[in-house]
Amino acid sequence: MSIEHEIEAVVAKAIVEAQGTGALPVFDLPDVTIERPRDMSFGDYATPTAMKLARLARMAPLKIAQAIVDHLELPDFLIEATVAPPGFINLRLAEAWLQQQVAVILDEGMDYGRFPRGAGQKAQIECVSANPTGPIHICRIRGGVMGDTLARAMKAAGYDVTLEYYYNDAGRQITILGESTQIRYQQLLGQDVALSDEHYQGEYITDIARELLAKYSDALLDKPASFFGDYAKEQISQSQKDSLGRINIVFDVYYNERSLYESGRLQEALATLEKRGYVYEKENAKWFKSTEFGDDKDRVLVKATGEPTYRMPDIAYHYHKAQRGFDIVVDIFGPDHHATAPQVLMGVEALGYDPSFVRTVLHQIVYLIRDGQQVKMSTRAGQFVTLDELVDEVGADPIRYFMISRSGNSPVEFDMDLALEKSDKNPVYYIQNAHVRCAGIFRKWAEAGFDPNADEGADLSLLTHEMELNFLRKALALTAVLEKIIVTSEPHHIAFYAYELAAAFHPVYEASRVLHSEVPEPLRLARLRFYRAAKQLFARVLDLMGMSAPEVM
C-alpha cells in the first residue's frame, strides 16, 4: 500500500474516533484524500478533509481539523500533525523513518514501489495493432510505448498483464500488398508492369521482391498475388516484431483477424447481434443500429459484397476479449481511430456485456523533428523514417522516453537533435546521468582499493542533509505515481517523475560528497549507502520506462 493510503486510513480512523467521543457529530465518512502540500514547509503530506466535512459536520473547518488531530494516532512514520488555516491538516514524516528508506530501496530492489492493487486481476493492454503492410508508423510506436509502459506499471501493481497486438492478415490491404510485391518481382525480372497509386510504393517492397528473386529466381512468375501477399506479410510482421523488440516492447499475444473467421467467433458475434435485434438490412448491406447506443448514424457491419467492414471483426475481437475474462482491458488508439473507438464499445454493449471493463486511451500525433524541421511521412508513398532507422540514429532510450514525455492528449514533438544531445538539455541524459554518477562513485571507490561492500551496515541516521532527505521523499512517491498511472491510464507521469527524481538527485551529488578527503568515515559509509540506494532506484525507474541504466555514457 502506498504511504498515502496508509495516511488516509489513519485519518479516517481518527475521524471515527472523534465521532465516538462526541468531538465530531456522526455522519457517513466521505473519502479522505491525501496530497503533497505545495510548500514543503507545511509538511510532507496534507489533507483537506476537514474542509470537505464542514457542511456535513456543521462545524468550522479549523475546529474539525483540530478534533481530527486530537484523535490522531500517529503511526511510526509520522512525527507531527498540525492544523493550518483554512482547515488543512499537515503531516510530517519522521526523519529516522525516511532515512530507513535507503535500506528499503536496497532490500526491495527492482520490486521497490510495488503495491497489490491489481492482485488476482487479469488485465489486457492492446496497442500498436498495425497491419503487416509496411513499417510501423511513428504514431503507432507512441501507442506501443504508452501501452508497454502502462503494462510495466500494472505489473508493479500485481496485475496479470497481457500485452496484445491485433492485426489484419487478410482482406484488401494484404491483397494490395501481394500485388505490390508481385509487380516489383516482375519488374526485377524485366517485365513491363507498373504499380498503381493504390499500391505500396516503399522501397521495402522491392527489398522483399529482391529476396524472393534471390531465393527462387524466376520460379514464382506463375504464382498468384496471394502467394506474394502471404510471404510479404510474414516478412513484414517479423521485422515489426524485431523492431519493437529493439525498444523493449515484446507482445505476449499477436492476435490475428483471420482467426476470428476460422474460429467462428465473428459469425457468432454477428448472429448474436442479429438475435438481439441490433442488425437490419438495407441496400443489401447489414447495418448495426449504433444509434441506439448514442451514435449519430448507423454503421455498416457487412457490405453489399458480403464482406464484413473492419468494424465487424473489431467488435468480434472485443466480444472475445469479454469472453476471455479480463477484469480490465485497455485499448490504445491513435488519432486516426478516435472516432471508431466508441463504436466498438457500442458493439460490446449490444452483445450484452457491460463495456465498462474496456478503457479506451486516446493519444495525439507525433511530429518528427530533424534540424528544426518537421519530417513529413506517408506510408503508402514510401516516405517515412522507420523505427529501425530511428533506433540506429538515436538509440532506444530516447524513443522510449520522448514517446511518454507528454500526456496522450498533447502531441509529441520528437526532436532527433535533442535526442542525441549529450547534456542536461536532454532529459534522457539528465536522468541516466544520475545513474552514471552513482556508478562512478562505486567505480572510483573500488579502484582506490577499498572494500566494495564497506557501506553494509552503515549508520543511516547520519544522512541528515536536507537534500538527501528530499531525494528520499521523492523516492517514496513512486508508488503513488504508479497508482496514478493506472487510475488515469496516463503513463506520462512516470517520465515526469523520473525527471523530478533526477532533479532531486543532482543537487545531492553536488553537495553531499563521498570520496572527498575531509568526509569523516562513518558519514562516508552512510553516503555510500545512500548512493547505492539512489543507483538502485534509478535502475528501477528506468526499467519501469523500458530504458537502460548505463554505468557509463
Next chain:
RNA sequence: GCCCCUGUAGCUCAGAGGAUAGAGCGUCGGCCUCCGAAGCCGGAAGCCCAGGUUCGAGUCCUGGCAGGGGCACCA
C-alpha cells in the same frame, strides 16, 4: 453540420476540486585546486473570453472565440 483533443511564461509542456500555479528550452546573472560542469545555484516572465456550480475553479458545467484531428459499404 456533427464528434474528439487542445488553449497555462517568448517557445514546448506538467498540474488526482484545495494553501503563494510548476518544469524544461530560451533569456539575464553566479558556481569547477578532489566522486562525470554530461552538473549546480539564483532572477525576470503566465492560467483564451463570459457566465455558472462550490466554503474553495487552471481543474467541473454551459456558451463563445481560436488551433489540431476525425466524421467510408478503407483500416
